Amino acid sequence: MNSFEIHALKQRTKDIIFQVTAIVGLLFAVTVLLLLLINVFQDGWGRLSWQFISSYPSRKPESAGIIAGLAGSFFMVSLAALLSVPVGIGAAIYLEEYGKKNRLGKFIEINTANLAGVPSIVYGLLGLGLFVRWFQLDRSILAGSLTMSLLIMPVIIIATREAIKAVPQGIREASYAVGATKWQTIWHHLLPISFPTILTGIILAVSRAIGETAPLITIGALTYVTFLPKNITSEFTILPIQIFNWVSRPQQAFHENAAAAIIVLIAFTLLLNSVAIILRNKFSR
Amino acid sequence: MNMRQMPALETRNLNLHYGTNHALKNISLGISENFVVALIGPSGCGKSTYLRLFNRMNDMIDGVKIDGDVLFNGKDIYKSNLRVEHVRKKIGMVFQKPNPFPKTIFENVAYGLKVNGVSNKKFIEETVEKSLKQAALWEEVKDTLKKSALALSGGQQQRLCIARALAVEPSVLLMDEPASALDPLSSSKIEELIYELKKKYTILIVTHNMQQAARVSDKTAFFYLGQLIEYDDTKQIFINPKEERTQNYITGRFG
Amino acid sequence: MNGSSTLLPVSETTEKNRSPFSFSREAYVVTREKVVHAILMLCALVSVFTTLGIILVLLFQTIEFFKEVPIINFLTDTQWTPLFQDKHFGIMPLLSGTLLTSLIALSVSVPLGLIIAIYLSEYAPSFLRKLLKPFLEVLAGIPTIVYGYFALITVTPLLQNIFPSLSGFNALSPGIVMGIMILPLVTSLSEDALRMVPKGLREGGYALGASKLQVSLSIVFPSAFSGIVASVILAFSRAIGETMIVAIAAGQLPNLTANPLQPVATMTSYIVQVSQGDTPYGTLAYNTIFAVAITLFIFTFLLNIISFRLRKKYFSMGGD
Numbered sequence: 001m002n003s004f005e006i007h008a009l010k011q012r013t014k015d016i017i018f019q020v021t022a023i024v025g026l027l028f029a030v031t032v033l034l035l036l037l038i039n040v041f042q043d044g045w046g047r048l049s050w051q052f053i054s055s056y057p058s059r060k061p062e063s064a065g066i067i068a069g070l071a072g073s074f075f076m077v078s079l080a081a082l083l084s085v086p087v088g089i090g091a092a093i094y095l096e097e098y099g100k101k102n103r104l105g106k107f108i109e110i111n112t113a114n115l116a117g118v119p120s121i122v123y124g125l126l127g128l129g130l131f132v133r134w135f136q137l138d139r140s141i142l143a144g145s146l147t148m149s150l151l152i153m154p155v156i157i158i159a160t161r162e163a164i165k166a167v168p169q170g171i172r173e174a175s176y177a178v179g180a181t182k183w184q185t186i187w188h189h190l191l192p193i194s195f196p197t198i199l200t201g202i203i204l205a206v207s208r209a210i211g212e213t214a215p216l217i218t219i220g221a222l223t224y225v226t227f228l229p230k231n232i233t234s235e236f237t238i239l240p241i242q243i244f245n246w247v248s249r250p251q252q253a254f255h256e257n258a259a260a261a262i263i264v265l266i267a268f269t270l271l272l273n274s275v276a277i278i279l280r281n282k283f284s285r
Numbered sequence: 286m287n288m289r290q291m292p293a294l295e296t297r298n299l300n301l302h303y304g305t306n307h308a309l310k311n312i313s314l315g316i317s318e319n320f321v322v323a324l325i326g327p328s329g330c331g332k333s334t335y336l337r338l339f340n341r342m343n344d345m346i347d348g349v350k351i352d353g354d355v356l357f358n359g360k361d362i363y364k365s366n367l368r369v370e371h372v373r374k375k376i377g378m379v380f381q382k383p384n385p386f387p388k389t390i391f392e393n394v395a396y397g398l399k400v401n402g403v404s405n406k407k408f409i410e411e412t413v414e415k416s417l418k419q420a421a422l423w424e425e426v427k428d429t430l431k432k433s434a435l436a437l438s439g440g441q442q443q444r445l446c447i448a449r450a451l452a453v454e455p456s457v458l459l460m461d462e463p464a465s466a467l468d469p470l471s472s473s474k475i476e477e478l479i480y481e482l483k484k485k486y487t488i489l490i491v492t493h494n495m496q497q498a499a500r501v502s503d504k505t506a507f508f509y510l511g512q513l514i515e516y517d518d519t520k521q522i523f524i525n526p527k528e529e530r531t532q533n534y535i536t537g538r539f540g
Numbered sequence: 541m542n543g544s545s546t547l548l549p550v551s552e553t554t555e556k557n558r559s560p561f562s563f564s565r566e567a568y569v570v571t572r573e574k575v576v577h578a579i580l581m582l583c584a585l586v587s588v589f590t591t592l593g594i595i596l597v598l599l600f601q602t603i604e605f606f607k608e609v610p611i612i613n614f615l616t617d618t619q620w621t622p623l624f625q626d627k628h629f630g631i632m633p634l635l636s637g638t639l640l641t642s643l644i645a646l647s648v649s650v651p652l653g654l655i656i657a658i659y660l661s662e663y664a665p666s667f668l669r670k671l672l673k674p675f676l677e678v679l680a681g682i683p684t685i686v687y688g689y690f691a692l693i694t695v696t697p698l699l700q701n702i703f704p705s706l707s708g709f710n711a712l713s714p715g716i717v718m719g720i721m722i723l724p725l726v727t728s729l730s731e732d733a734l735r736m737v738p739k740g741l742r743e744g745g746y747a748l749g750a751s752k753l754q755v756s757l758s759i760v761f762p763s764a765f766s767g768i769v770a771s772v773i774l775a776f777s778r779a780i781g782e783t784m785i786v787a788i789a790a791g792q793l794p795n796l797t798a799n800p801l802q803p804v805a806t807m808t809s810y811i812v813q814v815s816q817g818d819t820p821y822g823t824l825a826y827n828t829i830f831a832v833a834i835t836l837f838i839f840t841f842l843l844n845i846i847s848f849r850l851r852k853k854y855f856s857m858g859g860d
Contacts, residue, residue, distance in 0.1 A: 012751065019663055022655045023659070036686070094580035098581070113848045114841060117840060118594065118837065118844075119780070119781025122833055125594075128815075129598075183577075211684065217816060223816075243689070244787075248788070265683060269683055
C-alpha cells in the first residue's frame with residue numbers, strides 16, 4: 001500500500017466513525033424520548049380512568065382528578081387563541097405587505113423576533129403587572145388568556161409571515177394588474193392560498209399554549225380548584241399547574257397522578273403537533 | 286412620423302433609480318393609439334422596467350425613485366390624482382410567466398370585474414365569454430369554465446391571462462415577453478393573437494425575439510444600458526438603423 | 541376609447557341601474573383601504589406595546605426594589621435570602637445556578653445537535669431526513685413540565701446510580717434534560733444554516749479528492765459558522781429562560797456553587813417559588829422577582845438580538 005492509499009483508508013475510516021457517532025447520537029435522542037414516554041405511561045397508566053378525568057382535586061390521591069384543570073386549560077387556551085389569531089394574522093399581513101419598506105415595519109420585525117425569544121415567565125410577570133393588577137382582572141381566566149395570547153402571538157406572526165411570503169409574487173402582480181387594491185389582493189388571494197400554512201402555525205401555537213405552565217403560575221392561577229369556570233372572570237387552574245402541584249409533593253401516589261395527567265397533556269399536544277406536521281407536509285409543494 | 290394626435294402613452298425626461306442604480310436615463314418616448322410598439326435590447330437594459338412604469342408595477346419594488354412625466358392620454362399617472370387601481374384597469378398587463386390565480390377559469394377572467402365593483406351576473410358572464418373569445422381560448426374551455434385554471438397547459442394559461450387582462454376593457458396592453466416561457470406552437474398562437482388585438486388596443490411588448498418584434502410591431506424602441514438609443518418604424522430599425530449599436534444588436538453581435 | 545372618459549371605472553359606465561349607491565363606490569373603496577391599513581398597523585403595534593409593557597412593568601417594580609436595596613448589594617452580595625429573617629439580595633447565586641444548568645444543557649445539546657445536523661444535511665438519505673425532522677419537531681412540542689417530571693422522577697435516580705453523592709435535587713439532571721429539550725432547536729437551526737452553503741463549495745472540495753467528512757468539517761461547517769453560532773446563542777437564551785424543568789428538579793436553593801451535584805436555584809425557578817407562595821404584593825420580597833426578571837430579560841434580550849443579527853446577516857448573504 002502506498003501513502004496515498006493509506007491516507008484514503010484513514011479518511012474513509014474517519015468518515016465511517018463520524019457516521020456511526022451521528023447515528024448513535026440520534027439513537028440516544030430517540031431512546032430518551034422513548035424512555036420518557038415509557039416511564040410516564042408506566043407510572044400513570046394505572047391511574048387513568050373516567051373517575052380520574054371527571055374528578056376535582058383532593059387531599060386523597062386516589063380520589064383526585066383533573067376535571068378542573070382540563071376545563072380551565074380548555075377555556076383559557078380557546079380564549080387566548082381567539083384573541084391572538086386575528087391580531088397575529090393582522091400584524092403579519094402588515095409586516096409582509098405594508099410595512100416592509102418603512103422603518104416602523106423593520107423595527108416591529110426585530111421586535112417580534114425578540115418577543116418570540118422572551119422567556120415565558122417574563123410574560124407571566126407582564127400579565128401580573130398589567131392584567132391582574134393594573135386592569136384589575138384578578139386571577140381570572142381573562143387575565144390568563146390575555147397573557148397567553150401575548151405569549152403565542154409572535155409564533156402566529158412568524159408562521160403567518162412565512163406563509164404569506166411563500167405566495168408567488170406573480171399572484172400579487174396578476175391581481176394588481178387587473179386593478180385590485182392591496183386589501184382585495186390580500187383577501188382574495190394571499191390569505192386563501194396561504195391558509196393551510198397559517199393554520200399549521202396556529203395549531204402549533206395552540207399546542208404551545210396548552211403546555212405552558214410558568215406564566216400562569218406567575219399571574220397566580222390557583223392550584224386547588226374544586227369548581228368549573230363559569231365565565232371569563234372566574235378563577236381557574238390549568239392542567240400543567242395541576243401536574244406541577246402533584247409533582248412537587250413527596251408522596252409517590254401523587255407522582256402517579258402527575259404521570260396520569262401528563263399522559264392526557266401529552267396526548268393533546270402530540271395530537272395537535274402531528275396534525276400540524278401532516279397538514280404542512282401535505283400542502284408544502 | 287405620425288405625431289398629429291396626442292400619444293396614448295408618453296414619457297418625458299424620465300429617470301428611474303433603484304437605490305443607487307440609474308436604471309432608466311432621461312427617456313422621452315410617445316406611443317400613438319392602436320400602435321404595437323416593441324421594446325428590444327439586451328437583458329438588463331431597462332426595457333422591462335420601462336414597461337412596468339405604465340401600470341405602476343415598479344411601485345412594489347423597494348427603493349425605486351422616479352423623476353419625469355409618465356402620461357396616459359395626457360394625464361400624469363404618478364402625479365395626478367388618478368388612483369393607481371384605475372390606471373392598472375385601463376392599462377392591462379400580461380406577464381412573462383403565465384400567472385393564473387389558483388381558481389376556476391371563469392373566476393380568473395371575472396376577477397377584474399369583481400374587484401372593480403361589477404356585480405351584474407349576466408354582464409359578467411357575457412364579458413367572460415367575450416374576453417375568452419378575444420383571447421382565442423373560448424372554444425377550448427367553454428365546457429370547463431368551472432375547472433381550475435391550473436389544469437390548463439402553459440400556452441392556454443397565458444391566453445387565459447390575456448383574457449383576464451381584456452375583461453376589464455383596458456385601452457392599452459403591456460406585454461412582458463409574453464411568449465418566452467412557452468413552446469414554439471403556443472408561442473406562435475400568442476403572436477397571432479397579438480396581431481388580432483392590435484386592431485383594438487395599443488400594445489407595448491417587450492421581447493428578446495427579433496423575428497417576433499419584426500413581425501408584430503409597427504414601431505420598435507431599442508434600449509441599451511438604460512438609455513433609449515433609437516425609436517423608429519420597425520421596418521426602418523430592422524432594415525436601416527441609424528445607430529451602430531442598434532445594428533450590432535439586431536444582427537446578433539451582442540446581447 | 542379616447543380622452544379622459546376612458547378613465548372611468550367600469551361601475552360607472554356599465555352598472556348605472558345596479559344600485560343607487562354605486563356612485564359612492566369609489567369613496568367606499570378608498571376608505572376601506574385606509575381603514576384596513578390602520579387596523580393592520582394597530583395589530584402590528586400590539587407587538588411593540590407588548591415589549592413596552594414588559595419593560596415598563598419590570599422597570600416600575602424594580603425601581604421600587606432598588607429604593608430599598610442598593611444596586612451594588614444586588615450585584616456583589618454572594619447570598620440570596622430575601623425570604624428569610626437575615627435578608628441578603630445578591631443575584632450571584634441565582635446567576636450561577638442559571639449559568640450552571642444552562643451550560644450543562646449546552647454541553648449536551650450543542651455537540652449532539654451539531655453532529656446530528658451535519659449528518660442530516662450532508663449524509664442522511666432524504667427518506668431518513670423526512671422521517672427525523674417530524675420526530676425532532678415532536679420532541680420540541682413536548683411541554684416542559686413533562687421534561688421536569690422526567691428529570692425529577694426518572695433521570696435523577698438514574699444518575700444517582702453513577703454519582704452516589706448526587707442529591708435528590710441538583711443542577712445536573714435538569715441540565716441534561718434541558719439539553720435534550722433544546723436539542724431540536726439546535727439541530728434544526730444548524731441544519732438550516734448548513735444547507736444554505738452553496739453546492740458549488742462542496743463540489744470544489746470533492747473535486748480535490750476530499751472525503752465527505754473533510755468537506756463537511758473543513759468547508760461546509762466553517763462556511764455556515766455564523767449561522768451555527770446564531771443557533772447556539774438562541775439555544776443558550778432558551779436554556780436561561782427555561783423554567784419548569786429547573787423549578788421541579790433543581791431544588792430552588794440559591795447556592796453559589798459550580799458543583800452540578802448540588803441543588804441550585806435559577807432566576808426562573810426563584811420567580812416560580814415566590815409566585816407560588818403567599819408573599820404579599822408590593823412587599824420588598826415580592827419586588828425581588830421583578831428585579832430578577834429584569835436581569836433575566838436583559839440577558840435573553842441581548843442573546844436574542846445577537847442571534848437575530850447573525851442569522852439575518854448569514855441568510856441574506858447566502859440568499860443572493
